[in-house]
Amino acid sequence: MRETVLIESRNNETVRNYAKLTDKKYRSREQSFLCDGAKLFAEAVAAGARIEAVLLLAGRENPIIADTLARMRTPELYKDTRLFSLTPPVFDKLCDEKSPDGVITVIKCLDNFRKVYKIERNDAEAMRGEKLMLLSSVRDPGNLGTIVRSAAAFGFDRLILSDDCADLYHPRTLRGAMGALFRMRADVVTDFASAVPALRASGRRVYAAELRDGALSVDEAKPTAADCFVIGNEGHGIPPEISALCTGSVYIPIAPTSESLNAATAASILAYIQR
Numbered sequence: 001m002r003e004t005v006l007i008e009s010r011n012n013e014t015v016r017n018y019a020k021l022t023d024k025k026y027r028s029r030e031q032s033f034l035c036d037g038a039k040l041f042a043e044a045v046a047a048g049a050r051i052e053a054v055l056l057l058a059g060r061e062n063p064i065i066a067d068t069l070a071r072m073r074t075p076e077l078y079k080d081t082r083l084f085s086l087t088p089p090v091f092d093k094l095c096d097e098k099s100p101d102g103v104i105t106v107i108k109c110l111d112n113f114r115k116v117y118k119i120e121r122n123d124a125e126a127m128r129g130e131k132l133m134l135l136s137s138v139r140d141p142g143n144l145g146t147i148v149r150s151a152a153a154f155g156f157d158r159l160i161l162s163d164d165c166a167d168l169y170h171p172r173t174l175r176g177a178m179g180a181l182f183r184m185r186a187d188v189v190t191d192f193a194s195a196v197p198a199l200r201a202s203g204r205r206v207y208a209a210e211l212r213d214g215a216l217s218v219d220e221a222k223p224t225a226a227d228c229f230v231i232g233n234e235g236h237g238i239p240p241e242i243s244a245l246c247t248g249s250v251y252i253p254i255a256p257t258s259e260s261l262n263a264a265t266a267a268s269i270l271a272y273i274q275r
């Protein structure tokens with residue numbers, strides 16, 4: 001890593017540029033994102049993420065941060081990583097946490113994420129042996145982060161997302177995922193509907209997770225690890241045109257006095273069943 005540079009002005013050009021990374025379009029243009037917190041910093045280094053800069057809160061000591069910095073001293077991967085010490089007013093300009101633990105990491109967009117126009121049959125064949133979950137218009141970043149975390153915890157390899165899902169690099173997604181994003185492959189697909197027939201043609205059953213006429217309970221469907229579930233939008237569910245492409249619909253039985261499950265909760269339960 002480079003030598004530490006102290007920044008005391010909120011108008012510093014480097015700080016202004018990093019502050020722009022809170023905007024999705026700017027993140028996409030620069031192919032970088034901000035990651036807040038010591039645990040996510042440690043997870044990023046453990047995963048071998050490409051770290052552009054480490055921004056430290058001046059005067060704040062944290063053993064996790066110190067240990068992670070020590071692990072960055074030798075690897076060639078981090079020889080050009082910039083290291084900054086920011087005074088509290090400057091740090092606060094970049095941090096959206098009420099009780100920050102003293103580090104913000106600037107990370108290059110992850111190699112395990114990709115944007116594609118559609119999923120073809122050969123793509124689905126290449127995913128054979130992977131555990132997959134499909135997300136249709138999951139727009140709440142916190143829900144998306146929780147789904148990523150649960151999917152990783154139960155051994156999933158890849159998420160396939162419609163391109164109107166929440167941003168994978170949104171701060172709330174990153175916090176909700178608790179480092180799991182560094183270990184999860186994700187395909188953001190423009191023609192999301194293409195994924196369902198491609199996966200079915202490769203021999204998988206693809207179920208819409210929804211309660212509708214003719215839906216099977218998850219106990220009746222008996223899903224295996226090779227099957228896929230489509231998780232829908234928090235308010236509107238799965239578009240009918242996507243449901244029509246699926247093998248069928250599956251619901252999670254709940255108490256009759258309950259209306260429904262949160263999208264992240266449903267995804268987590270289904271991921272556990274398929275573990």
